[in-house]
């Protein structure tokens with residue numbers, strides 16, 4: 632089995648993807664100069680990052696109208712995976728970033744309580760399944776079985792480290808930040824309600840027509856067909872010639888039921904209950920659940 636760990640870089644207890652990582656930048660994250668109107672979308676991998684990046688449409692009239700030409704990754708760069716061509720100093724304001732960083736590695740300027748942070752979370756069984764397909768079939772960094780991946784995921788030996796630590800760390804330290812928690816499943820069930828909630832948090836009013844355009848362009852099928860939004864163009868360049876497949880795979884709630892055996896599910900539940908005891912945010916595990 633190909634062990635994913637060789638593709639990872641550990642810094643202060645947190646696993647980054649090694650390829651395309653500027654280690655000098657990572658070592659100086661704390662000092663990165665934050666502007667008050669920057670917006671950060673924070674996620675654990677496979678929790679809907681690209682989906683919420685698409686909500687940068689809220690800020691871009693030309694992309695809402697379909698005349699804009701910039702890809703999402705250019706409009707909402709991945710903060711910690713900054714490439715030499717990206718000059719964050721020259722970025723227009725407001726600048727949107729996305730990041731998988733844990734709360735303790737983000738620039739200290741984010742703690743000014745002005746910068747808006749949207750933390751997107753998704754039920755971790757679906758996260759794990761999405762991650763398994765991505766690691767195995769898209770970026771070819773994992774060659775083992777689902778059981779082997781589950782073990783690695785539950786030990787936090789994946790990019791993003793341990794899911795439980797990520798969400799609990801951000802939630803328990805929320806009072807340091809100006810942060811809005813958003814749920815993947817709520818966005819799926821009620822996209823308009825979620826977009827409205829985000830607009831409110833961002834203090835950005837949109838007309839009904841603009842709201843319709845954002846909601847429409849954030850629907851899975853529309854994003855999958857949109858080369859500016861689906862990330863297909865970076866798969867080979869970032870992850871190498873063997874990488875194939877799509878970031879937008881299924882986009883559903885409850886795909887874990889097609890992957891976990893009864894025993895695996897019980898084992899997962901036991902760990903979840905132990906780790907998330909007293910954690911107040913709710914999770915949705917099934918499309919039919921309220």
Ligand SMILES: Nc1ncnc2c1ncn2[C@@H]1O[C@H](COP(=O)(O)OS(=O)(=O)O)[C@@H](OP(=O)(O)O)[C@H]1O
Nearest residue numbers: 676677678679680681682761850851879880881882
């Ligand atoms: N519009 C829309 N609607 C519903 N679901 C969507 C959408 N866009 C992306 N996705 C799903 O999000 C999963 C990928 O997560 P991330 O974007 O966080 O991946 S990454 O961390 O940036 O690699 C991945 O989930 P799975 O399909 O379960 O693998 C994507 O399909």
